Amino acid sequence: MSNVDVVVTGLGATTPLGGDVASTWDAMLAGRSGVSPLTQEWAGELPVRIAAQLKVDPSEIIDRVKLRRMDRAEAMGVISAREAWADAGFAEGSYDPERLAVSYGTGIGGVLTTLGQNEILEKSGPRRVSPHTVPMLMPNGPAAYIGLELGAKAGVRAMASACATGAEAVALALDLIRLGRADVVVAGSTEAVVHPLPIAGFASMRAMSTRNDEPEKASRPWDKNRDGFVLGEGAGTLVLERADHAAARGARVYARLAGAGITSDGFDIVQPDPECNGGIRAMKMAIRDAGLTGADIQHVNAHATSTPVGDMGEIKGIREAIGSHPILTSTKSMSGHLLGAAGALESIATILALRDGVIPPTINLDEPDDRLDLEVAAHKARSVELRVAMNNSFGFGGHNVALIFTQP
């Protein structure tokens, strides 16, 4: 437990459900799906022809010339960071740029650039490869672009832990503020890999849903008929701030980031541990870190991606680490799985659930798995006054991250 309080003062997102936080949250509460058919020509031969694609294209927001120099993941990160920064309402002189850091990740990196430029290389030769290729494909690119945009000078940290990236970036921000390395950290993650190669790769692992004829029903965490995750793209950003720094500038505070737990499985490079041992340790660590007990956790925005093994392992883990009382949801049922950006978007959903006293639904949970013995906000949003909530994120590589947010 730390004696330094860290609070959330700004939120930003661009997702398959909306171009900003407000529209994304509205869509979640209404139980809308962001999944649609892939109409691109390349999708024809793929076993998976659905995805959750951005609602508002970056070209509608970022200047054309600037966008030529950015990978789609970078552009989405910048868009959500701009929103979060504006939302946090920093007045001129209310922060020190040398105490402003960025902790931002991506699960896969600038893969659209890598593959697009490779196509140019093969077709037209090395001279035609864009001179912007390297800053577009580098995995620290989103963090660096956000740092550049905001003039952050306390370090730009780039996280990569697959589907736990966004949550781990938030956890790192907590550490940076607690250790006194920054007053304010812009944290989150972005992912833009709607392209045949990553889709074919995940599909070859049999990790993705092939419910091509019913896109909106494809992402169905904990349902008996779930058959894999649905790829999503998007970005989410949180502005995290030392509580006394936020108070001094009269900032509006959404929530406290009370604790974080990070563990690794040491089990398999991609298979989740069916006993969820690493996840249990991460959840328990976060609870201890927050100075709470399992009994305090009322709601969990679960990792639950709609895969057969992972979904049920996490249920076991939550039961063991927290108990049988929390009400769960998986917003991936609506947003699809944003991979590296999932933890960032789902942190935002967790924070807004606390703010509004409402848990967004898990849609498509028509026939719950027999082993689902915890309560889920199925089908419809659930009004519950919340004081403490958790967000779980697990990633290929055996990464487990649990974050705890509380009322300010």
Added chain:
Amino acid sequence: MATRAEITSGLGEILEEVAGVNPDDVAEEKSFTDDLDVDSLSMVEVVVAAEEKFGVKIPDNEVQNLKTVGDAVNYIEANH
């Protein structure tokens, strides 16, 4: 063979596409870096696009001599 005016206007189109330069600002006396705000990476793109558009080869050691739009027009006119 393109005329000087045609080359200048062709460079204007490239500069607009690559660096967002207003084609009306493109004139022979303008410096790429100081007047038109074209940075070194964008200049690489301009050169490659100009090679393709005008069917010339502009070697890297020549690029450093192309300070102004007029320098580029001279080079393209003499070599295409």
